[in-house]
Amino acid sequence: VCWKLNAWPEGYRSKASMIPATTRAAMMRGRCAMLSGARYAYAAKQSTLPNESTPADGEFTLSEIDGCNRTYRGILQICETEGKGRGLFASRRFAPDNLVMTARAVSKSDTRSSHSVQTDCDTHVIMDLPATLINHSCDANVGIRDNDLGAYDFFALTDIVEGEELVWDYNASEWEISTPFQCACGSPRCRGRLRGFKHDGEHIRDAYGPFYASYLKKNEQ
DSSP: OOOOTTOOOTTOOOTGGGSOHHHHHHHHHHHHHHHHHHHHHHHHHTTSOOOTTOEETTTEEHHHHHHHHHHTTTTEEEEEOSSSSEEEEESSOBOTTOEEEEOOEEEEESSOOTTOEEEETTEEEEEOTTGGGOEEOTTOSEEEEEOTTSSEEEEESSOBOTTOEEEEOGGGTOSOOSSOEEOOOOOTTOOSEEOOHHHHHHHHHHHHTTOSOHHHHHHHO
16 A cells, blocks of 8 residues: 555654745755855856866866756756765755756666666666756655656655755665665655665655656556
8 A cells, every 4th residue: 555645654754844934944045055156156156257177076067957957947956966976956845746957868878877777677778868967765755757858757756845856766666676775865764775676666655656667667567
């Protein structure tokens, strides 16, 4: 029996839900202001203005990050997190089952990489911005469904408030993580080591209902 996607066990409240909405919004603006300030500090250090050739974390240029934030203004923003690099934060409220964003595959391979997500038994893709920067949590507030762009649509699993970080469960797409690693999501429901759906499938089904990769459902039949 699956949990209701808009309900938590009695007595449970996420850390974000315990912070007033106005405070959460101000915290998000502060994180994004820090990102903007760091951008210009970096430019001053390099004696140049940010441009297409200025790398951000070795993955994206600063102008790509800024452009994505402009595109998704009022929906979500790429901001700095505490100890996890960059992440995605809601710029508005999302009710359970609301579409949060649509990801597109920008490359495809038959081998896994540290930045890829699995979409089929032998298919691993790199998603475009902003989806590729969404962080993991064993207590995700966002789930996935396959789309026609070679990647996933991301849907709210809970009532997400403005300023809350958007997080999904990597095991909702990965069949087996070849090198299991220690999770640092910090959730009270943290499973410790991430090993993949092969090992944690029952939890994924119970926690997220239909919001996980379609190829994993086919493997169950």
